[in-house]
Amino acid sequence: MTMWDYHPRTLSWVDIDPATHAFDVGAATALVGTLPPPDPADRERWVVSVSRALGEQVGVWTYGWSWGRDESDFGGGPVSAWCCLDHSVGEPQETVARTLGALVEWRAWLERLTACFDTLALPDGPAEERASAWEQAVPVLVTEVVTQTGAGDAWYQHAEQVLGWFLQREGVPAGCAAELIDEAIGGRFHSWISPEGSVVVSVAEKLAAGLADAGA
Template identity: 45%
Template sequence: MDHRLTPRTLTWDEVDPGRHPFDAVSAHEVVRGLAPASAVPARPAGQAGQRRVIAWSHEVGAAWADSMTRALIERYGRWAAGWRWAVDEGDFGGGPVQTWCCPNHSITGADETVARVADSLVEWRGWLDDLAERFERFPLGDPVDRDEVWERAAVHLVHHVVDRTGAGDAWYGHCAQVLTWFLARWGVADGVAGHLVDQAIGGRFESWVGPAETLVTDVAERFARAAEDAFAAPDRD
């Protein structure tokens, strides 16, 4: 798949609402005006789990959804690629979007499908707005207290992602991304931030399992120590 279509690789610079204006009120009209909106493919009759419907979803439906993602990116920027990052086993899996699942479930009538795309885009943007607001709750003040701020932020954000995703399939991927975005917001380079988060989590989060509080605490403590070291490094940028 085209790298630009994959929300898992989105950076904070690409999704930061402060850098990318968006008008939710006009989103439905904008989406209806995009070229793919006039070419919604007809879904075959049958249940979403039937083999022929799944085959159509992987071939025809996915190609149309990709074309819609390209059109949305062209209009709004790459942050829009997250519109179909569904919870559980959706198009990408493990995301925060509940309005869209996947072509075999979410492509229905043409008008309804286009409206669902717009609703999903608005939902995704709302999640980004929410994260940006939460990041600001943990500003870096006195260096003496900074490690405590990192730790409290990590606990808060892990719980928030768990609540949003239901700790379903592959939820931990987006959780790691959110923690990486948080570090990036406060000046840690993306590559360094991702490495620090991977070290803190250590592969201990699992699909379909909400993390025990002791695990969240341990991850947060590791995250705080690593983040403080990275933030204090003179070449962090």
């Protein structure tokens, strides 16, 4: 197994929703503390062992703990406490502390998204009102991701995921959501660049139109 087997890229909103997945910081701390110390000669093996243990005993929502910003091993992540194997895995005590800090940051980000989703929840009114709500939600969520990731390397991958989670929470099937988001963005988001407001608005309008056509 490799780190990619424990990447959160395939997780659905059901998999990570903090409302249905409790987090005991003390239990997670004890769990990581029982693992063999990291070996500088095989850093990836240690990260894999952490992700496997957390996934099995805490929940698969934890897979994002090592999804660092910018020059991370995955790229495009929202976690600042973790960088990459070479810079994050070293002296055992410091590595464990960094790991737990990254896990807590990842959890805080998921909870922050939950709060945003609650605020942006769609009305049960006419289709026009729902379309307007979609258009208002997209810029808010993209801005949140840009801020959290620093618009670094491949930040747009997580933006697409966050939009997908929001659509899933609002009842849009995952496959349909992914297709509509991909069509709406259309390659207009780029690494290391915060998107222009006009571009985000255009993406929001196109996504809202696609959702309307799909009966969402």
